[in-house]
Amino acid sequence: MNDAPLLTARGLSKHYGPRIGCEAVSFDLYEGEVLAVVGESGSGKSTLLKLLATETPPTAGSVHYRMRDGAVRDLFALTEAERRFLLRTDWGFVRQDAREGLRMSVSAGGNVGERLMAVGERHYGRIRGTAIDWLGRVEIDGDRIDDLPRDFSGGMRQRLQIARNLVTHPRLVFMDEPTSGLDVSVQARLLDLLRGLVAELGLAVIIVTHDLAVARLLSHRIMVMRHGRVIETGLTDQVLDDPSEAYTQLLVSSVLAA
């Protein structure tokens, strides 16, 4: 563990013409820390995630990342090759729709092994062994390794996506609404699994969600966004139990108690 921040965002803004995607977002993320970004639809959560994952260039601001070699680099100054290498080794991206994050016509084993092959693993037996190991860790039976993801249930696809992302031992994982669209019992199992993996691997996670329960269960810190701006930030329990902003109070009180 290193005390310097893993990821530093400063004044990050994205404008779509006259419209604001997100405005002047600044924060630090440390190793092993789970940061939840919450807010209603259209509040700029997903835009922020896209900016951080360098999928879209910012209008203003910067994101710096501490690489594995300790050098702090400006993410938008990386070459395309470096950026891709980062994306498939040190980072993961778990998407809301598993179809975007998986290759649906490639077997589960191939999906998990793709990153390994992309970084130069050329031994079939080892790739397969690693794939079986990871399928086990996300609670998918080893005998499903040669099945296609399209034959999997929604929850299994999401778990396969997680295995596919974690196989290269990334340090930072982006998650975009990983549990929405799943029924509650499957959600609970997935969250349980995620919490275990995050703790075990010491992952830093930025998770975007509109579900405050997910934020409370997984995250250490929380950022509340509205109209593209961060309006409140703090420890998750503190913000959710004692929200200071009126909007956050509204958000928290909107959750139905089971």
Added chain:
Amino acid sequence: MSASDAETKAPTPTLPRKGGGSGAATDGDDWISPVLKDNRAGTAEEPSPLAGEGRVGDLRSRGATATGYNFAYLDEQTKRMIRRAILKAIAIPGYQVPFASREMPMPYGWGTGGVQVTAAVIGPDDVLKVIDQGSDDTTNAVSIRKFFAKTAGVATTTKTAEASIIQTRHRIPETPLTEGQVLVFQVPIPEPLRYLEPRETETRRLHALADYGLMHVKLYEDIARHGHIATTYDYPVEVAGRYVMNPSPTPKFDNPKMHRSPALQLFGAGREKRIYAVPPHTDVVSLDFEDHPFEVQRFDKPCALCGANNVYLDEVVLDDRGGRMFVCSDSDFCTSRREAGHRGEMAADPAGAGRP
């Protein structure tokens, strides 16, 4: 013949220059008039301004211009455009160079790309061989050979060793190629990543970044499904340690022949509008896994006609009771072996007068 030879040699017949004129073709009238004059004059009494250039005289006597086609069918500007693409392709081995593919008088899928490449590199002194699935006598091969015999008036052959240009569909001849020979492949799908990544913008980016993990995903899927790498043709190769390339649908049996071949290998895809190349003596390595190394097909028996081992064999069905034979796919190789006295188990006629 090397590509640079082609660059200087082929244009001469129809881009003649007056006197010792050097440099590029000059103003329109200046260079076009001798040709027009030639065509009108036929057997002109007036001394041709090209009298000094023996090759043009040869060409006329062979009747190439009498057909009404420009030499080798394509116009000179098109050939120059294709040659530029070829030179770039040779400079960047395995890289797919886009080119402005023309309509050819044949359907896509019949070798429009290969024909354009051949037309661009062929000169009047070249000897052309055309093979289709290894054979010199199938429709595709015969038609293309006739096409160039008619439009370029070049000599044709079926003998691999005598040919300076070999246009091929799906085989590399068994007789080892030599320095100075050009092998032109007809390519249907030049993009090795095509069935893995549908977006052309993305495949180009993957090539640019040498991001080829996907190719191994394909091979992984093969082993997972079939227990071994089941890709038997169009087997992806890495050229000169950089670009991954489709060797056109040749059987993987032929992949090792591409490795450090002394011949120049050119690939033309007409419909997909791409040209790529493997220069002589270039490393061509088939992709594989450490524990599932690349292997070529093996055959249990030698060729039934010429008895050759370690060659690629075609299965020929003889009757509807399961009778079959395996013969060389390379018809020229098989014929010359039989002429040299080799006999396979089913070669009944001692004259060796063709296949049964």
